[in-house]
Amino acid sequence: MPVKTGPSSTPPSADAEPTPAVAVPHRARRAAPSVIEFRGVEKRYDVGAVGLDQATFSIQRGEWVFLVGSTGSGKSTVMRLLIKELEPTAGTIRVAGKDLAEITRKRVPYYRRNIGVVFQDFKLLPNRTVHDNVAYALQVTGGSRREIRAKVPDILRLTGLSTKLHNYPDQLSGGEQQRVAIARAFVNHPPLLLADEPTGNLDPETSIGIMQLLYRINRAGTTVVIATHDNAMVDKMRRRVIELSQGRIVRDEASGSYVRDESTREFAVRMRDGLPETSPIVEKS
Ligand SMILES: Nc1ncnc2c1ncn2[C@@H]1O[C@H](COP(=O)(O)OP(=O)(O)OP(=O)(O)O)[C@@H](O)[C@H]1O
């Protein structure tokens, strides 16, 4: 299981800003709680629909995990439970050791600072530029102007958007819009990134660019959980796969045998295998 450490690999905490990673003795590192732990989690919606049924799994720091399953199988329910947009009807969810049931409504915004979320439909603010969409994410969590000046250009460079910062969302391609959404989700360097069908609206080549960007973020230490229908992508990535069917976990498979510590470029080349060669989408940082 790939456990990465890096500058932003701090475990999320319910009521604290991420703190810089420090050298942790090996024994202490092993004792660290899972980033995500579901124990017998059930979510029944009011109308009687089963969102999740007896789901038990844990995800370690630095992991990259795909959530797969047919439509209505419960993938988005997992995501929405994790950001405390929904409450489970039974079972326990812990994030970085913290029982989410203990987080009061008032503390939820602080808790969410530790999680970046990316959706299929981007959810950008149409009347704000690329720069301001990303800056807004910092503003709403209390970021100072100084912090915005320091962090926004960095994240726009990482996501390959430096030349588009004055564009409005409708002046961008789908892939660019998704990169803005990722920039916005990652500008606080959260230790956990959730992406719900991030490539659902994108063509294969653009999807690889987005995966490459998420891969780069994961390599820097962030735990990444991606819900997707893109089976070809999942097969190629050879990462851990949790499959849901009617709210139940029917498969939890560790990463395939030959994953090693690929560079972002090697990763993109392997993903493109079979697709026409193009230049890398993400700017060099
Ligand atoms: N707000 C809701 N009220 C009632 N039922 C819901 C609600 N949200 C989801 N469900 C039901 O819960 C089940 C799981 O839905 P969920 O959205 O988690 O599936 P999904 O795996 O994300 O599907 P998709 O691949 O289509 O996005 C489905 O049967 C769905 O109809």
Ligand SMILES: [Mg+2]
């Ligand atoms: Mg969904």
